[in-house]
Every structure is written in C-alpha cells, then in structure tokens.
Amino acid sequence: MKTNINIVYNGQTEEAFNFYRSIFGGDFIAVSRMSDIPNAPAMPEEQANKILYMSLPIGEDIIAGMDCPASAPPVVQGNNFMINISTASVEENTRLFNKLAEGGEIKMPLAHQFWGAFFGMLTDKFGITWMLSYVNQEQS
Structure with a gap:
C-alpha cells in the first residue's frame, strides 16, 4: 500500500x-x-x-x-488536500473504502475509471477526504 x-x-x-x-x-x-x-x-x-x-x-x-x-x-x-491510497487489489481497495465510508459521505463510488484505475472518493466521518485507487500494473 x-x-x-x-x-x-x-x-x-x-x-x-x-x-x-x-x-x-x-x-x-x-x-x-x-x-x-x-x-x-x-x-x-x-x-x-x-x-x-x-x-x-x-x-x-x-x-x-x-x-x-x-x-x-x-x-x-x-x-484543500486529500489522502490518496494506492492499494494492492480490488478487494483491499473495496474493504478499505467501505470501512472509511462508515458514517461519512461517498463523493465518487468505487468504479473502474477511464484512466485505468478502480477508484473511489469519500469524506470520512471526521471530514477528511480519501481517494482509494487500485491499478493492475500487469494490465497498465
């Protein structure tokens, strides 16, 4: 990570x-x-x-x-900042995203994006914005 x-x-x-x-x-x-x-x-x-x-x-x-x-x-x-986490798998990305979203607000649901990442963005219950991204290096 x-x-x-x-x-x-x-x-x-x-x-x-x-x-x-x-x-x-x-x-x-x-x-x-x-x-x-x-x-x-x-x-x-x-x-x-x-x-x-x-x-x-x-x-x-x-x-x-x-x-x-x-x-x-x-x-x-x-x-005006966000924390970006690059994960090792879709599963890890999904698990972390869902945990951070508890009590927070999803800004962009997890989805495959045009730039090649499985990406989502949320603001956690403490007001910190997170971006979680998984890119399969073998396919990019």
Whole structure:
C-alpha cells in the first residue's frame, strides 16, 4: 500500500507544480486537463485547460494536484488536500473504502475509471477526504 497527498487549487495547479519541480527536480509523471475527460460536455477554453490531474515524484513519494472544477465552490487554503491510497487489489481497495465510508459521505463510488484505475472518493466521518485507487500494473 502506498499513501500520497493530493492538493486542490483554485486554478493554480500548473503554476504550483512548476514551482515545486523547480525546487525538488524531476519530471511530471502525469498531466491531464479537464478537456481530456472522455465525452466531456462543452466547456469554455479556460475551464478545458485547467488541470484534471498532475503528479510529481518527490523521493519515493508523489504529490498530485488538480484544479477545482467550475461546478464546485472554491477551495479554502488549508483544507484543500486529500489522502490518496494506492492499494494492492480490488478487494483491499473495496474493504478499505467501505470501512472509511462508515458514517461519512461517498463523493465518487468505487468504479473502474477511464484512466485505468478502480477508484473511489469519500469524506470520512471526521471530514477528511480519501481517494482509494487500485491499478493492475500487469494490465497498465
């Protein structure tokens, strides 16, 4: 199991991650824009160019970021992060997701996603947002 931090920005993800890369070095692992979502509804160019997902390795760990979608209220600095758990199997992902969801709120039910992960997102009963993801490395 691997744990990483995801940070949500109000449109500054790309700028922030270029800043972090200038400090820590390395290359981005992934950069996806809102326009990369399959069958996405038409959106203004400014929204289409916002970051859906961006990640940068720092040593053995990864920080990931995204821009807050236009449909969501702006994030507040200080509570704009999520904990991302990469699990070893669909079963482990499901077990942890279901336990963390007890008394909390499911934001995105567990499902196979277009980027190849079995993924779900929830906020636990203490207000912490978790993203759980399983990617079969043999198939990716």
